[in-house]
Amino acid sequence: MNPEPPTTPAPPSFPPPSAPRSRWPGRLLVLALIAALVGGAWWLVQRTKAPATPAAGASAGGPGHGPGGPGFGPPGAGPGGTTVGTARAEQGGLPVVVDALGTVTPPITATLVPQVSGVLTEVLFEEGQMVKKGQVLARIDARSYEQSLAQARGQRAKDEAQLAAARVTLARYQTLWEQDSIARQDVDTQAALVKQLEGVVEAGRASERAAELNVGFASIRAPISGRIGLRAVDPGNLVSSGSATGIATITQVTPIDVVFSVPQDLVQPVLAAQRRGTLPVVALDRGRSQTLAEGRFLTLDNQINTATGTVRAKARFANDDGALFPNQFVNARLELGQEQGVLVPVTAVRTGPQGDYVYVVDEERVAHMRPVVRGIATAERVLVREGLQPGEQVVTEGGDRVKDGSRVQLAGGAPAQGAARAGEGQGAPAGTR
Known part of the structure; x- marks a missing residue:
């Protein structure tokens, strides 16, 4: 059996030598760009840190230069x-003040309501006019009331005549009683008649005065001084007593009040300051830029509003120039003193x-x-x-x-x-x- 010949291992495969040579130029270019960017960023940072002018006493290359030298610091330093x-x-x-939104409120407002019924014959005022208390502003046809007055006077005269005759008869009866020529009962009866007629005369006088009042009520007079509003009834119309609208309304404007609210925490300081003297109050316009009037503090209300936690307060202003108008919104500034x-x-x-x-x-x-x-x-x-x-x-x-x-x-x-x-x-x- 013949042994197998040894196998020769295959040589390792290497990339072509031209491949790495083709990548290195691109890598070097990327590295160069990164280095350039880093260097530029570093240069910009160092430039922003450098002061606009060299530090005092610093020369080229001296301690005033360099990133850590005294010539460098935070911006603006x-x-x-x-x-x-x-x-x-x-x-x-500083003055201790309380600022609050207030409402200009007239101290007195009166509506011209007729107290007798009749035809309105004259209107003697101009709308918006300033009137004085007691001034005649309108007239109602008073002829029927004048006739009632004349009738009351006639009845009073009749009753007085009967009283005078009864008194004469009583005096005659008293003389006869002293002479024992008349019964005591007749004297007492005549005396009672005199008392009765005296009451009738007094009632007649009251009726006469009532008729005089009705005649006087036919002339409608101003109950207060102030500014009268727009007319609600024209002449020639029938007016009646107890009317809800009336003929016109008069509001008092000199002086006038401002009502505002004070927080409940300031109730005691306000009362303490009021005991020391008069407290000034200033009324400002809605923008708090103009002073409308200067007045004085009057009083606080007698209870705290549980819904708002405030107390109503009132200040009074002379308002001679008419700067404050009824129901106007103002900013009230109450001064309680000064804090040192x-x-x-x-x-x-x-x-x-x-x-x-x-x-x-x-x-x-x-x-x-x-x-x-x-x-x-x-x-x-x-x-x-x-x-x-x-x-x-x-x-x-x-x-x-x-x-x-x-x-x-x-x-x-x-x-x-x-x-x-x-x-x-x-x-x-x-x-x-």
């Missing part, structure tokens, strides 16, 4: 730090996780965070109750770029002394020596 606006804290007071404290601009007080704080700038132009307790405020200033002393300098603008302990540069001021001293040892730009 120069050698003296972040530029900020500042203001001095002042001792003073340290005053700073509203923009100086900031709020953080730990509460309200301000940045106080010391003499070295270093900002320090200071917690404060704020009080009342207006549109421009806020009162600080605790944490700040009068005369201290606080940051009002640019505080969002300030950190506790950082150096700042005052707007429009010279650099800080510390920054100037730091620049002295580093030289100066050309042209400054």
Whole structure:
């Protein structure tokens, strides 16, 4: 048996030598592009970090250059730090005010309702006219009431004549009784008749006065002084007593009131301030930009509205110029006095996780965070109750770029002394020596 000849293994297959040579140029090109992009990005970042002007005292290749040199810093920060606006804290007071929406309400409103029935013969007023109390404004045909008055007077005269005759008879009976010429019963009967006639006369006089009133009611007079409204009935129409609409309405406009609401938490402060003296009230227009009138606080209502948690309040205004009109909506501002404290601009007080704080700038132009307790405020200033002393300098603008302990540069001021001293040892730009 012949042995099988050994098999020779097949040589390994290799890619053609031309394949790797064709890929390497493309790879090198991609790597070159990536390197160029990275380098450009790095250059742009370093350019944005570089200051617009070289740092004071820095020369080429000196400590003012390079990524870590003192010439680099956050945007907006120069050698003296972040530029900020500042203001001095002042001792003073702010008015304690209560602002509320109010309604102009006339103190008195009267409707001209006829008290007798008849034909309206005359209207003696112009619509919108200012009238005075007692002024005749209209007339009703009074002829029937004049006749009733004449009849009452005639009846009264008749009753008085009968009373006079009865009194004469009584006097005669009393004389006869003294002479024992008449019975006592006749005297008593005549005396009772006199009393009866006296009552009749008194009733007649009352009827006469009632008739006089009806005649007077035929002339409709103004019950109050004020501005009369539009006429509801024209002359020639029949009017009746007790009419719901009436002829016209008069509203008192001088003085006039403003009714507004006060929160229930301020009831006691308002009462306490009222005990100290008169409280001023200002009526402003709806935009709170114009003062319409100035008056004084009158009183609070006697109970709290449980639905709103407020108490109705009333203030009175002279309104000589007629600036306030009945049922007009105004903004009432009640001043309860003044609260004393340290005053700073509203923009100086900031709020953080730990509460309200301000940045106080010391003499070295270093900002320090200071917690404060704020009080009342207006549109421009806020009162600080605790944490700040009068005369201290606080940051009002640019505080969002300030950190506790950082150096700042005052707007429009010279650099800080510390920054100037730091620049002295580093030289100066050309042209400054």
